[in-house]
Amino acid sequence: MATDSTLRFGAQTDELTSLLRIVNMVRTGEAATRPEIGRLTGLGRGVVTQRVDQAIEMGYLEDADLGPSSGGRAPRTLRFRSERGRIVVCALGALHIHVGIAALEGDIVDQTHRQWDIARGPDETIAAAMEMVDELLARAPEIPIWALVVGVPGPVDFASGRPVAPPIMPGWNAFDVRSLFEERFGAPVWVDNDVNLLALGEFAHRGHARTDLIYCKIGSGIGAGLLSQGKIHRGANGAAGDIGHVRVRDSVAQCRCGKIGCLEAVAGGWALIRDAEKAIAEGATGFIAEHAGDEGGLTPEIIARAAERGDALGIALIQSSARVVGETVAALVNMFNPGVIVLGGAVTSAGEVFLAEVRQRVYELSLPLATRDLVIVQSVDDKREPLRGGAELAREQLFEATFPHWFAEGHPRLDAVAQVTAAR
Structure with a gap:
């Protein structure tokens, strides 16, 4: 048989649960007024008033402007005190x-x-x-x-x-x-x-729409963030999305991780700098060669800018990177079926020179159903x-x-x- 203390503890737990729910409803915008809270929770008017007063006293909520009237007196809205x-x-x-x-x-x-x-x-x-x-x-x-x-x-x-x-x-x-x-x-x-x-960040930028999203960063290195139903998929040990070290077929390039043939060692920004310097040593001219002697040396941004300007070496390097990146992204599309692929990082700042090649490879190599509603876009590039x-x-x-x-x-x-x- 339940004791008085057990019953009191249960009542306190129920009270805390309903109070927590009310705070979250206001915080997320699910409800903005006391009448709305009552309709959505099924709690009586007196209980709602009591819980809201508790939440205000605890510092979570406060009264805000008047809401729209449904025929009677306009209800006072509530706001979560995010400050x-x-x-x-x-x-x-x-x-x-x-x-x-x-x-x-x-x-x-x-x-x-x-x-x-x-x-x-x-x-x-x-x-x-x-x-x-x-x-x-x-x-x-x-x-x-x-x-x-x-x-x-x-x-x-x-x-x-x-x-x-x-x-x-x-x-x-x-x-x-x-x-x-x-x-x-x-x-x-x-x-x-x-x-x-x-x-x-991209998820928030899109107003929490498109909850199945993959962000691929192609900068100095390469990686991916996998968002499934609005939640990050990290895997058992946090290694999910580490596509930079997926093996590229027939590649013998040495990667910074110590392995051979990693995607990053073929398509990452540092790999493009390596290949650009080799091409210049063999006599290549143009925008990239002109900037090779700049303070700090070549960067992925310089190579991307060269491609945008129509530089032959820049276009060749960016398109080569995009092709192998597209092949890996296609595998992700087949496995995860995202609604959006966002491409970001210094290498992707080449814009359509990079994006067009990735899109072509993804649509060639992915299942029709997986690409039926797929959108592939460049990141907003906001710091x-x-x-x-x-x-x-x-x-x-x-x-x-x-x-x-x-x-x-x-x-x-x-x-x-x-x-x-x-x-x-």
């Missing part, structure tokens, strides 16, 4: 650090950028990123951090937040990125592959995309994965969030 906390995103690239701050609804409110070589190692890189975060936080010091996301250009064990044998990140293997940021900022931290953040994607990841982890575990506290509790993340 109560902020999300910090550190997007570490191969040659840059991009740091931003977002409100809890995901909008980027401040950002900064710095050129940086990730090969300088984790200690220097993380110190530089933290310095950039401090600069942004100083502009609005009164708002607490609710979450921090770090993107890195390599495979990540999402549960532990540690990079796993990243080819272009010497010294980063198994480095405890999460703990350093948690200790410094006292907030929950998630670490993920940078291409996953870009995929989530805020990884920041927006990081904010999306933080929002997903805060409000979908862990919210019930810290909701009663009124703000994310580091230990509760860490336990849930480690268990997933």
Whole structure:
């Protein structure tokens, strides 16, 4: 037989569950007024009023403008107080650090950028990123951090937040990125592959439409972020989407990972620079050859720009890259049947010179059903995309994965969030 304490605990649990649901309904826009909440939840008017008052007292909700009238007095709308906390995103690239701050609804409110070589190692890189975060936080010091996301250009064990044998990140293997940021900022931290953040950024950019999306980044290296039903597919150990190390048939090119014939070693930006330098040594002339002596040397951007300008060597290099990339993307299309393929990165800035070749290979090699509604587009090429994607990841982890575990506290509790993340 149930005891009084058991009954009280059950009542408290039901109350917390309905309160949590109401906050989420307002946060996501599912309901905006008390009458709407009552209709959608089936709760009585008095209970809805009580729960909303509790949510207001806890700081999650507040009254906003009057809503449309349905014949009587216009109801007061409710809003989620997204300004109560902020999300910090550190997007570490191969040659840059991009740091931003977002409100809890995901909008980027401040950002900064710095050129940086990730090969300088984790200690220097993380110190530089933290310095950039401090600069942004100083502009609005009164708002607490609710979450921090770090993107890195390599495979990540999402549960532990540690990079796993990243080819272009010497010294980063198994480095405890999460703990350093948690200790410094006292907030929950998630670490993920940078291409996953870009995929989530494109998802947010499209208004959360087209929930089956693949983002392929063809920059210095190559990778893919796989979005299935609006969720990142990371695989058992976080290696899903690492297409840069798929074997290209008949290739004997040495890859930076140590293997032979990887897609990246044939079609990545650094491979195109290698091939361009070889062609110039053999007598090639034109736009690329003219810029080979520039400070910093050749870059994937220079090769892409050359192709756009009609340079013969640039077109040949970009189209060659696009053909083999298209073959790998076709395999992804057959396996995952996405609605959208987004191509981003320095090499794809050649525009239609690159896209047309990829589209041709994908439609040649993929099943008709898999390509019937498929759209292949170039990324919006917005430097805020990884920041927006990081904010999306933080929002997903805060409000979908862990919210019930810290909701009663009124703000994310580091230990509760860490336990849930480690268990997933």
